[in-house]
Amino acid sequence: MAEQRKLRILVAKPGLDGHDRGAKVVARSLRDAGMEVIYTGLHQTPEMIVSTAIQEDVDAVGLSIMSGAHNVLMPAVVEGLRAKGAGEIAVFGGGIIPDDDVAPLKAKGVREIFTPGTSTEHIVTWVQENIRPR
Amino acid sequence: MLFDREALKQIIRQKESWTRDELERLLAKSPPRLSRFSTISDKEIPPLCTPADLGDFDHDARLGLPGRYPYTRGVQPSMYRGRLWTMRQFAGFGTPEDTNKRYRYLLGQGQTGLSVAFHYPTLMGYDSDHPRSRGEVGKCGVAVDSLRDMEVIFDGIPLDKVTTSMTINGPAGILLAMYIAVAEKQGVRPDQIGGTIQNDILKEYIAQKSWIFPPRPSMRIITDILAYCTERVPRWNTISISGYHIREAGSTAAQELAFTLADGIGYVQAGVEAGLDVDAFAPRLSYFFNAHSDFFEEIAKYRAARRMWARFMRERFHAKDEASWKLRFHSQTAGCSLTAQQPLNNVVRTALQALSAVLGGTQSLHTNSLDETLALPTEESVTVALRTQQIIAEESGVPNNIDPLGGSYFVEWLTDQLEAEAQRYIDKIDELGGIIRAIELGFPQKEIGDAAYHYQLQLEKREKVVVGVNKYVMKEERPIPTLKIEEEVERRQVAALQEVKRKRDAAAVQRHLARIEAAARGSGNLMAEFVEAVKVYCTQGEIIQTLKGVFGEHKDPGML
Numbered sequence: 001m002a003e004q005r006k007l008r009i010l011v012a013k014p015g016l017d018g019h020d021r022g023a024k025v026v027a028r029s030l031r032d033a034g035m036e037v038i039y040t041g042l043h044q045t046p047e048m049i050v051s052t053a054i055q056e057d058v059d060a061v062g063l064s065i066m067s068g069a070h071n072v073l074m075p076a077v078v079e080g081l082r083a084k085g086a087g088e089i090a091v092f093g094g095g096i097i098p099d100d101d102v103a104p105l106k107a108k109g110v111r112e113i114f115t116p117g118t119s120t121e122h123i124v125t126w127v128q129e130n131i132r133p134r
Numbered sequence: 135m136l137f138d139r140e141a142l143k144q145i146i147r148q149k150e151s152w153t154r155d156e157l158e159r160l161l162a163k164s165p166p167r168l169s170r171f172s173t174i175s176d177k178e179i180p181p182l183c184t185p186a187d188l189g190d191f192d193h194d195a196r197l198g199l200p201g202r203y204p205y206t207r208g209v210q211p212s213m214y215r216g217r218l219w220t221m222r223q224f225a226g227f228g229t230p231e232d233t234n235k236r237y238r239y240l241l242g243q244g245q246t247g248l249s250v251a252f253h254y255p256t257l258m259g260y261d262s263d264h265p266r267s268r269g270e271v272g273k274c275g276v277a278v279d280s281l282r283d284m285e286v287i288f289d290g291i292p293l294d295k296v297t298t299s300m301t302i303n304g305p306a307g308i309l310l311a312m313y314i315a316v317a318e319k320q321g322v323r324p325d326q327i328g329g330t331i332q333n334d335i336l337k338e339y340i341a342q343k344s345w346i347f348p349p350r351p352s353m354r355i356i357t358d359i360l361a362y363c364t365e366r367v368p369r370w371n372t373i374s375i376s377g378y379h380i381r382e383a384g385s386t387a388a389q390e391l392a393f394t395l396a397d398g399i400g401y402v403q404a405g406v407e408a409g410l411d412v413d414a415f416a417p418r419l420s421y422f423f424n425a426h427s428d429f430f431e432e433i434a435k436y437r438a439a440r441r442m443w444a445r446f447m448r449e450r451f452h453a454k455d456e457a458s459w460k461l462r463f464h465s466q467t468a469g470c471s472l473t474a475q476q477p478l479n480n481v482v483r484t485a486l487q488a489l490s491a492v493l494g495g496t497q498s499l500h501t502n503s504l505d506e507t508l509a510l511p512t513e514e515s516v517t518v519a520l521r522t523q524q525i526i527a528e529e530s531g532v533p534n535n536i537d538p539l540g541g542s543y544f545v546e547w548l549t550d551q552l553e554a555e556a557q558r559y560i561d562k563i564d565e566l567g568g569i570i571r572a573i574e575l576g577f578p579q580k581e582i583g584d585a586a587y588h589y590q591l592q593l594e595k596r597e598k599v600v601v602g603v604n605k606y607v608m609k610e611e612r613p614i615p616t617l618k619i620e621e622e623v624e625r626r627q628v629a630a631l632q633e634v635k636r637k638r639d640a641a642a643v644q645r646h647l648a649r650i651e652a653a654a655r656g657s658g659n660l661m662a663e664f665v666e667a668v669k670v671y672c673t674q675g676e677i678i679q680t681l682k683g684v685f686g687e688h689k690d691p692g693m694l
Contacts, residue, residue, distance in 0.1 A: 016254035016270055018343025021384050021470075024583055025590050027694055041692025042343050043258075045266065067254050068509075068619065072269025098508055098616055116474040116507045117603045119594050 004133050010058040012040040012049045014077065017067035022094065026062060029120035030127060046073055050080035053089050060111075060131045063093035070097055070105065078109040090131055094118065136191045146186040157181065174428040174598065175386030176588065177551070183543035191546065196441070200536045204444040206437050206549070207537040208495040209460040214533030219491075220498035221523045222299060224466065226251035226276035227510045228623045229630075230286035233276040237291060239513060243520055247498060248329075249299040250287070251275035252309070257344045259305050259678030262627045271624035274510070275301075279631045280673045284312040285319065293317040298329035299374070299464070299498075304346035306333035307359045308674045311664035314367065330371035330420060330464070333359060336397040336569060340578045342379035343690065346678060349570050351685035355660055356401065357408040360415045362661035371420045373401055374464065380578075381424035382470045384586020387435045388552055390424060392559030393569075393578045395442055399560070400569040402451055416447060417457035420497075425487040426468040432487070433539060434548035436463065436494030442553055465491035466500040472507045476602035477614055480504040485522050492526055493539055499523055509616040576693055583694075631673070638671040646672050647680045654684040 011027040013020055020042055031037040038056050040049060053061050061081075063074055070093065078091050094114035097105070102113045111130065114123055137145070171179045180187070198204055201211030210216060223240055225248075226233045237248055253275040255267035261279045262271045271277050278284060288298075293316065302309045310331050317327045335352040338345040345352070356373065363372045377394035385393065398419065405415050421439065426432055443461035447453040467487035472480045481504050488501050501519040503511030511519070527533060539545045559581075566572045573579070592598040599605045646667035653663045660681075667677060 016258045016260070016266065016344075017274065018338070018345075019382075020343060021382070021586050024694060025384075025587055028587050029590075031694075037694070039692050039694050041690035043690060067270055068273030069254075069269035071621075096507065096509070098618075099613060117600075119604075120590060121594055 007035040007060070007127065007131055007133055008038070008056065008058040009035050009127065009131070010038050010040065010049070010053050010056060010061045012044055012052070012061055012063050012077075013042045013065075014044050014046055014049055014063055014073040015065055015067055015069045016043060017065065017069075018042055019066040020064070022066070023062075023064035026064070026094070026120060026123055029124055030062075033124045033128070035127070046076035046080050049077050050084060050086070053081060054084055054086050057134075058089060059134050060090040060092065060127065063091065065093065065095040065097075068096065070095060071101055074105055074110050075108040082109075088134060092126075094123075136188065136193045137185050142185055142189075145184055149182075149184050149186050173387070173431040174426060174589075175388060175431060175585075176592070177386070177388070177431065177555075180547075183547045185543060187543055187547045188550075196546070196550075197540060203448070203456070203459060205440040205460055207540045209440065209462055209497075213495060213536040214492075214527075215536065218527050218533060219496050220247040220297070221245050221520060221527075222247035222249045222464065222498045222500055223516060223520055224249040224251050224299075224301065224500045225516065226253075227617070228272040228276065228619055229627055230276060230278065230283040232272070232623075234287050234289050234291075236513070237287070240516070240520070241291070241296070243517060244524065245520060247297045247299065248291070249500060250301065252300070252302055253277045254344075256305065256309075256674060257302065259346045259675060259682075261673050261675030262624065262631055264675060268624075271627050273619050277623070277627045278309065278312070279627070279675060280634045280671045281312050281315055281668050282630065282634045282671065284309075284316050288313075288316050292322075293320055294322040294326045299332075300329065301332045303332050303335050303338050303342075303344055304352070305674050305678055306331040307355060307661045307664045308668065308677050310359070310363075310367075310370070311661070311668045314665055315669050324367045325369065327367065328369040330374045331359075332374045332376060332422070334373055334376045334397065334422075336400055336573065337376045337379055337394070339573045339688070340380055340393055340397075341383040341385070341582060342376075345688045347681065347685040348688045349573060353404050353570070357404055357410070358660045360405050361408070361410060362659055363418065364410070364415050368418075370418065372415065372418045374420050374422045375401065376422040378422050378424045378466055380582060381426060381468065383582050384470075384589060385582040386585050387426065387428070387431045388555035389559065389578070389581055389585060391435050391439055391442075391552060392556035392563075393582075394421065394423070395439065395446065395556065396560050396563045396569045396572070396578075398443065399446060399450070402447070403568070406451065412447075412451050412453045413455040413458050416451070416453055417455060417460075421461055421463035423463050423465050423491075424468050425465045425491040425496075425499075427471045427483060427487060429486060429490050430545060430548055431552070432490040433494045434545060434552045436465075436491070436496070437545070437549045438553040438556065439463070440495070441549075442556065462497045464498040464500070465494075465496040467491075467502045469502055469506060472502060472504070473600060473602050474507040476608060476611065477504050477507070479602055480506075481518060481522065484519060485526070488522055489526055489530070489532065492532055495537065505614055505616055508614070509618070512615060512617045514615075576691070579693065634671055634673075642670040643672050643676070646670055647676060650677060651680050651684060654681055
């Protein structure tokens, strides 16, 4: 591990919702755990997120959605990355995601979904165990 | 003075000896339960308050009587002995037809006011057929594109009998224009309708982040609305100055109080600078606070808010009309306090939060439903939420006495503390050059972000407890039913919009959009133009797009 470069994570807010408390808290936790974190800011389209992920050469993208649009927007980011030949960038997400939607999102390539009440410690550990520098 | 000087000295001596001889001696033998006792905002709380903690407390200046300056004990002389607070559940989902059905149900169950939740595309000024609306239609609220949708939402609901609150900010004037038009079709004049538009753009930049235009043109639209409504829609609350979202974004209670009042000062300043008489528009400003979990801190917050606002209006803005001094507020229980784990516990949390709002003298109240961390509420869960208010109103006995906590040593001490802490923030904002400048510098945003992170760390260290999440956790949980918004809603709404566009007078639409553009470039009143434009079925997306061409768009700086 010591020889590896730091993990680079893009924390992104797709869609129209403005609830950025969770995204910012998670971004700070990942940074405090020693990762390089880039935050997109709000109101991003899937295309904007894909393009930032590729430009910034990140290892993973974390999406936060509170508006209920996750079934459309999360798969759109996964597909957009694949279409640009960057399918190896892992996508994970969180927000107000009903249990019934978790399995279909994973089937579409979202690696993990964190639902309300998840501790940042849990998210940090998951990223450390599941994401490798590319 | 509340206490005779000699008596006060005697009490101070007694408290000193009690602390030394009894409290500390006992605690030396069996230590306190926690090393530090603090509110949810992490404000340290003393073990006991006595008259000694109030010192030179001046009864008339700090408390007064209900309905009298400084209104600490309430804005009405009779408070809930006259009329209960308005029970106003925030609702809206799916198509306008779905929402109309929910409103009729809630009114049938004894709800006394309406409150419209719009879906994200409407909040952000996009029509349902815009590419950016994909996946969002009808999800977080009801879809409204044109007057047609508002006609459906209020079908069969007499707008001279109910009051309606609309949570809308960037496009607030347009939605109010549609409401005025629906009322006219029912034969109800603009001066007969009552209600509220949120129209609080400053807290969007600070916390809620549903902005459209940059701050300065946004303030111009707001002053146009103030000027128009003062003359034409006199019963309408033109701005609901909102701390709710500031708190949900993670602020402390004192920050919520301070930044919300600072926004209020910003609006009054803007109105005065636009040439309006302060007493002409200030009585129609109202407030909206969060009812969070720390019971006494919340009560102290509402009481401090009334006292501070009265002082600002009288001393800072020299308002003469007592109606300008009175801070009236709506409250909503804290969405961010609800848990997905063991969701039935949310009913209890909401009841306690609602009780704090009632003891704090709220004018209207929304109680959250137990399933709102998972989805928009089901009919059953929203009924429990409404019943929670009705139980407080009809069974608890709490509304029988006005401000029953007034004079509590602890409540008065805490009210003074909240006021002092909030005043320090307001002084700082004044030093920075006012709230708009402070927002441009990111000052309130950073303070809130830091507070949110501090609380999260406290949760993870279990210094703060959330039952069912970091203590008393259950491994297996039974799922509860939730409301699902079908993807079909988007197709139906887009079809309805296309139908409107096919039927309307296209030339009239273009003519009105051109008039709006001209007013935006010049100094014509935009609200007056919105009222005419919506009647020919200009969509809200078209009007916003036209304004973006003149005013530009605000972008998130993405600060961490």
